[in-house]
Amino acid sequence: MSATKRRTANSDQARPKRNTRKGQTESFTDLFRLHQRIANASAKRLAQTPASSLITLFVVAVALLLPALLFGLNNNLASLLSSFQDSAQVTVYLQDDVSEIAGQGVSDNLLTRSDIENAYYVSASQALNEFSAASGLEDLLLEMTANPLPGAIVLTPANVSPAAVDDLAAQLRELPEVDVVQVDSLWLQRLAAISNLAGVIGSVLTVIVILGLFFIVGNTIKLAIENRKAEIRVIKLVGGSDMYAARPFLYTGLLYGLGGGILATILQAFVLITFNSNLEVLMQLYDSDFRLRGFGFMSALLIVIVGALIGWSAALMASLRHIRAINP
Amino acid sequence: MIKFDSVSKRYADGQEALSDISFELSRGEFAFITGHSGAGKSTLLKLILAMEAPSSGQLIANGVNLKRISASQIAQHRRQIGTVFQDHQLLHDRSVYDNVALPLEICGYQPNDAARRVRAALDKVGLLKKEKSFPEALSGGEQQRVGIARAVVNRPSIILADEPTGNLDPELSAEVMKVFQQFQSVGVCLLVASHDAALIERLNCRTLVLEGGKLLADQKPRPVL
Numbered sequence: 001m002s003a004t005k006r007r008t009a010n011s012d013q014a015r016p017k018r019n020t021r022k023g024q025t026e027s028f029t030d031l032f033r034l035h036q037r038i039a040n041a042s043a044k045r046l047a048q049t050p051a052s053s054l055i056t057l058f059v060v061a062v063a064l065l066l067p068a069l070l071f072g073l074n075n076n077l078a079s080l081l082s083s084f085q086d087s088a089q090v091t092v093y094l095q096d097d098v099s100e101i102a103g104q105g106v107s108d109n110l111l112t113r114s115d116i117e118n119a120y121y122v123s124a125s126q127a128l129n130e131f132s133a134a135s136g137l138e139d140l141l142l143e144m145t146a147n148p149l150p151g152a153i154v155l156t157p158a159n160v161s162p163a164a165v166d167d168l169a170a171q172l173r174e175l176p177e178v179d180v181v182q183v184d185s186l187w188l189q190r191l192a193a194i195s196n197l198a199g200v201i202g203s204v205l206t207v208i209v210i211l212g213l214f215f216i217v218g219n220t221i222k223l224a225i226e227n228r229k230a231e232i233r234v235i236k237l238v239g240g241s242d243m244y245a246a247r248p249f250l251y252t253g254l255l256y257g258l259g260g261g262i263l264a265t266i267l268q269a270f271v272l273i274t275f276n277s278n279l280e281v282l283m284q285l286y287d288s289d290f291r292l293r294g295f296g297f298m299s300a301l302l303i304v305i306v307g308a309l310i311g312w313s314a315a316l317m318a319s320l321r322h323i324r325a326i327n328p
Numbered sequence: 329m330i331k332f333d334s335v336s337k338r339y340a341d342g343q344e345a346l347s348d349i350s351f352e353l354s355r356g357e358f359a360f361i362t363g364h365s366g367a368g369k370s371t372l373l374k375l376i377l378a379m380e381a382p383s384s385g386q387l388i389a390n391g392v393n394l395k396r397i398s399a400s401q402i403a404q405h406r407r408q409i410g411t412v413f414q415d416h417q418l419l420h421d422r423s424v425y426d427n428v429a430l431p432l433e434i435c436g437y438q439p440n441d442a443a444r445r446v447r448a449a450l451d452k453v454g455l456l457k458k459e460k461s462f463p464e465a466l467s468g469g470e471q472q473r474v475g476i477a478r479a480v481v482n483r484p485s486i487i488l489a490d491e492p493t494g495n496l497d498p499e500l501s502a503e504v505m506k507v508f509q510q511f512q513s514v515g516v517c518l519l520v521a522s523h524d525a526a527l528i529e530r531l532n533c534r535t536l537v538l539e540g541g542k543l544l545a546d547q548k549p550r551p552v553l
């Protein structure tokens with residue numbers, strides 16, 4: 001026995017009882033110890049039936065994994081999308097008769113607009129040089145007498161939302177020097193729509209999964225209560241409230257949720273590793289270094305917390321309902 | 329402490345377990361209920377424990393009107409009552425110590441304080457050495473005594489007992505009754521269902537005689553010469 005423990009025991013005897021009723025729980029430490037004991041007992045009980053406990057844990061984990069993966073993949077897609085959007089460019093092709101000086105002037109004018117982040121002028125000759133260097137057709141191009149390429153202004157919109165970009169493009173088309181405005185926003189819109197849809201599916205799936213988890217955990221708790229009916233009857237006979245009788249089951253539910261959440265994050269990491277090794281091959285073909293990023297510590301924590309909350313509240317609902325029905 | 333005022337109990341199938349029972353037990357009173365099996369002894373105890381609700385009449389125990397008790401009040405009410413059940417009602421996956429400690433745990437006693445009380449209660453019924461055993465390893469009489477220790481550990485204001493000496497030899501019965509009388513002397517109200525005529529005769533307590541659900545007689549103790 002530790003020295004402190006002995007000291008408190010002694011002081012207990014020396015000092016008259018404080019104004020608590022019949023030496024009932026005085027501090028949070030005692031309450032904490034009581035809960036710790038109940039939690040330990042619940043964990044031991046789970047360990048006594050390892051097979052069925054593991055199956056339940058696994059079911060909870062898989063149920064949590066599905067929406068987590070969908071949300072995670074969608075987050076990746078969204079970040080991929082925003083990286084494209086950051087570099088979203090509008091190319092403004094000028095009329096053939098606009099001189100280099102005039103073109104530069106138009107470009108400088110555009111820069112003063114608040115809805116344009118950046119703009120730079122590419123003259124017809126610059127464009128030809130870049131094209132010949134990139135295409136490897138220098139010899140052929142040298143033989144041409146006139147430059148077929150127009151001058152252009154490449155600009156980055158300040159607001160990259162598809163609507164704003166379309167709006168900007170429409171205004172640019174009105175300018176007299178402008179021939180064609182090219183916006184590659186359609187595929188961006190499609191990708192954004194897909195990402196949105198994935199988000200909606202994720203939300204619906206989450207609701208379904210939460211409902212499913214309530215049934216899974218609730219049913220498991222119901223069976224556990226059924227198995228310990230005699231014990232609950234005795235507890236009620238000697239004055240235990242429904243909540244008192246429910247406590248061990250709340251811990252059981254909490255442990256299922258917590259364990260399932262942790263297992264789900266582990267499974268998620270495995271899925272991610274498997275995906276990335278395959279994705280690498282695909283992305284090399286596209287000359288991209290895109291990788292699925294880990295969903296992060298915070299999202300792992302979120303899965304565990306959500307799992308624990310669902311487990312606990314499902315257990316609360318199930319145990320109060322079934323314990324109330326037990327009449328001694 | 330306990331007041332029955334024309335209490336009747338009819339079950340859903342129309343069977344009348346108790347009819348028009350009236351009596352009153354005050355603080356520090358020790359009474360037996362006796363009668364043949366099926367006379368309504370257990371039903372009467374169940375009414376006091378709020379395991380059943382009276383069909384008509386007034387029933388007040390510990391200042392609580394048991395006809396209008398809410399579910400949450402029932403638990404609180406039972407904590408004030410120590411009950412010895414005929415079938416013991418012990419938890420078989422807990423040790424003797426933990427069984428006796430259960431009412432204290434429910435009330436939130438500190439472990440140190442609870443340990444003292446549990447050992448005192450076990451000592452009273454002579455089972456201090458068996459605190460680590462499990463109920464299944466005990467004889468019927470020992471299990472009964474664990475139930476008695478559990479009933480008194482919380483220092484209740486009412487003790488109900490349903491055939492508490494049914495499995496005990498005369499010597500142990502006398503011991504148990506001595507424990508009950510100790511509680512009586514500190515103001516606890518005791519109501520003991522029994523058909524052990526010799527025991528009732530010897531203890532010379534107030535005796536309620538039930539027959540067919542009716543209170544046949546309310547015998548006061550004989551005056552001591």
